[in-house]
Each structure stands twice: as structure tokens, then as C-alpha cells.
Amino acid sequence: MKKQKMISTIMIAVFVIVCALGISIIMLLIAHKDVVLAFSKLAQGAVGNKMNFARTVRMMAPLIMLALTFSVALRGQMFNAGGQGQFYLGAVCATAVSLLFPNLPGWLLIILGIIAGMAGGMLWALIPAVLKVRFRCSEVVTTLMFNYIAVYFTEFLVRVPFYVPGAVGESGSTANIPEGVSLTTLVKGSELTTEIIFALVVTAIVWYWSRWMVSGYETEVVGVNAVAARYTGVNVKNRQLLAMAISGAIAGAGGALEIIGVFHRFVIDFAPSVGFDGIVVSLMAGNSFPLIPVTAFFLSCLQSGAKTMEMFGKVPRSLVDVMIGVIIVVVTVKRLPFVVKGTKRAVKENKES
Numbered sequence: 001m002k003k004q005k006m007i008s009t010i011m012i013a014v015f016v017i018v019c020a021l022g023i024s025i026i027m028l029l030i031a032h033k034d035v036v037l038a039f040s041k042l043a044q045g046a047v048g049n050k051m052n053f054a055r056t057v058r059m060m061a062p063l064i065m066l067a068l069t070f071s072v073a074l075r076g077q078m079f080n081a082g083g084q085g086q087f088y089l090g091a092v093c094a095t096a097v098s099l100l101f102p103n104l105p106g107w108l109l110i111i112l113g114i115i116a117g118m119a120g121g122m123l124w125a126l127i128p129a130v131l132k133v134r135f136r137c138s139e140v141v142t143t144l145m146f147n148y149i150a151v152y153f154t155e156f157l158v159r160v161p162f163y164v165p166g167a168v169g170e171s172g173s174t175a176n177i178p179e180g181v182s183l184t185t186l187v188k189g190s191e192l193t194t195e196i197i198f199a200l201v202v203t204a205i206v207w208y209w210s211r212w213m214v215s216g217y218e219t220e221v222v223g224v225n226a227v228a229a230r231y232t233g234v235n236v237k238n239r240q241l242l243a244m245a246i247s248g249a250i251a252g253a254g255g256a257l258e259i260i261g262v263f264h265r266f267v268i269d270f271a272p273s274v275g276f277d278g279i280v281v282s283l284m285a286g287n288s289f290p291l292i293p294v295t296a297f298f299l300s301c302l303q304s305g306a307k308t309m310e311m312f313g314k315v316p317r318s319l320v321d322v323m324i325g326v327i328i329v330v331v332t333v334k335r336l337p338f339v340v341k342g343t344k345r346a347v348k349e350n351k352e353s
Helices: 002-030 035-047 050-075 083-100 106-135 139-159 195-212 214-224 226-231 236-263 274-284 289-312 318-334 336-352
Strands: none
Touching: 002 035, 002 274, 002 289, 002 318, 035 050, 035 289, 050 083, 050 195, 050 214, 050 236, 050 274, 050 289, 083 106, 083 139, 083 236, 083 274, 106 139, 106 236, 195 214, 195 236, 195 289, 214 226, 214 236, 226 236, 274 289, 274 318, 289 318
8 A cells, every 4th residue: 555655656756747747847938048058057056067966966955954854743733834034044043053052062062052953943834733723723834934034034133133243244144153054065176065854854754653663653644634543542632742743853954954055144035945845845745754855956956957958058047936836836726636625524524522
């Protein structure tokens, strides 16, 4: 059964990619563009040489973490649209730890920064989760609104308590964290660090938790049918809170790793679309943990190669945004029957509970 589900998920992902590429080709032909040149430059910009490939792989890490954020919450029948805010809270918490305790050893600050990031992301996810299980507030609405709160709250922190006079402060960023607080670079001259290894390890851990641990299995059962889970003795509310806590912790860790591994300071609105892109990656993968790195690589290739395609293929990089939009539409249409059934089931379960 698991094998059949995996095959079905892979086929859907391939179908989505083919549709996106096909529609993009039609658009290029209508605009009288050289299709072969455009896509060859896109590929060249993504994986054409060592540095381009390193950039593409580097971009995978936050996408993987935010895709896991969405998928884990969905396992507990929770729609976490607040990955962006949880990511930012994790990033600013990691930055704050490094700036407040600069005399601690670098390795210790890395560990404390990741822990602080996980705590910040978890807290930001648990508030909407509690509102959902206690007062039945829609987590879709609350997590989306919490994104805006996180963006403006982190901007306030940069502008007021962590403000640095001079060009750095005026540009909208904190001071740099200590030099020793940095991840190991995997390709010299690039931004590719051990952050990608961390993301892949987290993917493996989450997959193991969902498949082999009791709490993970019970969370899966809640996601499939909350009423049936309740009748079998599963505490549905606790499992939903657990799913959101893990989800937020992953997003927070992702934000912390971006600061420690790449930016080395918190910059206002430094990743404006990473939460949305993470949801796209998760949907393309059919919320399958093993497939998330694969779809994250595909989306990273599009985003990484877009600039080269625009410069040398004479095609606007906005075409990549169109392709992403097509992917969302195709995924939505492909899964529409399941969405309708799931919505009806959720309404029925709320009435019964």
C-alpha cells in the first residue's frame, strides 16, 4: 500500500512538472522566443558549473525546511500557512542569542542559536494551534495573520533594540554576529554550507518519526480521520498540538540556520517568499517526506537559473513565477476531489466532536 502511494505521488509530481514546462513552452512560442535557448540558459544558470550548482543546492535548504513545516502540520490535520513568520522568529532569536552573548565559544553559540530558533518558531506555531483546538479558530487565518505580525515585529527589533548607528542600521539590519558563529562551507567561494546536510538529516528524522514512532503514527491517523482516531483512544488535540509544535520548530531552525550559515546578521524581510515556496515544494511532493528534497531541487533550479535565462536567453525571469503558478494550479486541480472530500470530512468531524 505504501509502495503504491509512493508511485502515485511520484507520477503526480512528474505530471505537474511536465504540465508546467509544457505551458511555459507554449508561452515562449507565443512570444516568439527561442525555446531551446531559453531552457538551455535556465539549465546553465542552475547546474551549468560548480558554482551555479552550489548556489542551487544552497537554495534547497530553506525550501526543504519550510516544506517539512507545512507537511508535518498537515499530518495532524492542521494547515500551517505561517511558516514564513515562524522562520523569521527563529532567525531573529538566533541573531539575538549571538549578539547578547558574544563572548561564548562559537560552537556553543551555534547550538544555542539553533535551539533558540526552534523555540521561537515553536512558540509562534503553538499560539494559533491552541486557538484552533481550544476555540476552533481557523488556523489558516491565524497563521497567515501571524506572518504579518512576525515581519513587523522583527523589523521593530532591528530598528529599536538592535539598532546599529550608521550605514548598517539604516539599511535595515542588525550588527554582524561573531565571526566564530558560522557553519562550514562545503564549496569554497560559495554560500553552500552544512545547512543543506542539516536539512536532509531533519527530513530523515521526521520521516522516521512519522513512520516508526507511536506519536508519529497517531498523528498520521488524526490526519486521515480524527473521529476514528478519537474512538481508538488517541488524544486528537494533543497530537494536533504536537504536529504544530514540531512544524514550528522546524521552521524556526531553518531561519536560525540561514542566519548562522549565510547572512550572519538579521536583515529585514530577507526571505520574502520562502514560506510560500515551501508550501509549493510540499504540494509538488504530495506531502511525502522522501520526495521533498527532490521537488525542492527542482524549484531551486528554476529560481537559480532564472537570472541567467533573463540575461542570456532574453526571457523575463517572471516566466519562472508563471511556471510556479502553473504548478500550483495543476496540483490544486489534480487533488481537487481529495480536497473536497477532506473538507466535507472535517466539517462532519467538527459536528460530531
